[in-house]
Amino acid sequence: MLFHPDRLSFGIVLPVQARTSADIRFDTQLDMASHADRLGFDALWVRDVPLNSASYPDPVGHADPWVFLGALAASTSRIALATGAIVLPLRHPLHIAKAALSMASLSRGRFVLGLGSGDRPTEYEIFGADVESRKTLFQFHWERLAAALRQNPEVIDEGGRVRNEFAIRPSLQQRSIPMVAVGSSSQSLEWIARHASAWMTYYRPLSIQKDRLALWRNAQAKVTTDFRGFGQSMVLELLDNPEAAYEEVNLGGRSGRRGLIGALAAMREAGIHHVAFNLAAQGRLPGEVMEEIAADILPAMR
Template sequence: MFFHRDQLSFGIVLPAQTRTLADVQFDVQLGIAGHADRLGFDALWVRDVPLNSESYPDPIGHADPWVFLGALATATSNIRLATGAIVLPLRHPLHIAKASLSVAALSKGRFVLGLGSGDRPSEYEMFGRDVESRKALFQTHWERLAAALRPDQAVINEDGQVRGDFAIRPSLQGTSIPMVAVGSSAQSLEWIARNAAGWMTYYRSLSVQKDRLTLWRNAQTKVTTEFRGFGQSMVLELLDKPDATYEEINLGGRTGRRGLIDTLSAMREAGIQHVAFNLISEGRPATEVMDEIAADIMPALR
């Protein structure tokens, strides 16, 4: 995993391309993924966006996450592959289990399964689901999925009974596939701390995020003695001006490298253990920005 106590690890959100009305540029994104792997980034994050709409803030036509992850598994060697996040109530848990085990096998155990509830009523309607049922659906689907991904790979039917006459293959690679909650998933923090290996949330100003961290620690204290990681996504516009001060933008920041080092250092001190960069640096190729992060920022924080 990429969650470690008192440490900060770094991920890249894919696709790393201009936020315009366009489909994923597969060759470009696989090149970026390989570059991130060689530079020593810790994770690549892939989103699950079943449908596009003019009302959505992100116009990119995202690829099917499982197809994309299969390509990423063969294009990389060391970096973790994570979903941020599979919309659990809109997909059957046994299908997710099959896909997860396949990606884990293809990537030789590098897969991290991030799961969310989704929050778009119109999308639920298109899939014949009631958005008001997402809390209960998330919990029951999580239970069946977790059972299929544990060492005995139990197959549970709709009634909650283990069906020994069925099996899911391929076999589990290693001891487990980490399951991470992304966003609130319509659950309490106590539920997330009890069931998930970690919690990935959205960017907030650090003063606000510190309050979330306090709530997260309190929730863990109530339900578990095991370590549970905390991470966040972050829109980043890294300027080609090292001394540019940090300025907050929607869901992230615009800054030079020194401002980013100071900001990330404060995040680490607050207890954030992973940051997934959503690169939007205008006029700078994603690979150039990643080079600067790897050469000047990651060493300063490790």
């Protein structure tokens, strides 16, 4: 289970490569993925970036997430495969359902479906969607997607009608596919707590993130008694010097391993359940960084 009330799990954000305008290097990323799998990381996170533009700060030429996930499923055996996040308003929910069911089957139950609303008006424009309608569009697409992913699936048409003459396959072979809200998705926290199994957000200094956690707990208390996970992405610059103190950087931290262990322990104590590392390029080989995390940090956190 990727989100558990009593433990902190760890993921790697792919691609692990320098943030330049170069396209994704598939062979390298598949090697990284299988290495993370062997080292004991809990998840690999894949982004959905349909189009590159100056308005998107990451210049990497990302792969189609579903094609990439299929290759990851074939290259790994244990690690969860997660989307962070499929842009739900810009993709048809029945296409997403088909892909998600296929991934769940191909990965033998390791797939986690992270969904976001996207926030680039120009991207909405080029896909012929109204960015101002993303809140209601996200909700309607979520409803149709969730219906198609149930144990007894239903295909809902554009008018909200159940169309019993259609079936969507492959059939669900596991209890459920976790649906995770990534970012605010233009929704209230109560809506997210009611509909999503977990909420993934971006890194904030812990003193600030604790306020978000308090709001999240309050939202959950109003709508459900079920457990709802809380996770965050995190830029990580792991330094050679194990004694280097933890310090904040943009959307993450820079630290030696001892300082990082202390920071992660504080996150776990605050109620964070998952951290997805975005490994920053800072002179060290990413495989070496993952090995240090696996050898010295993961055991200290479990």
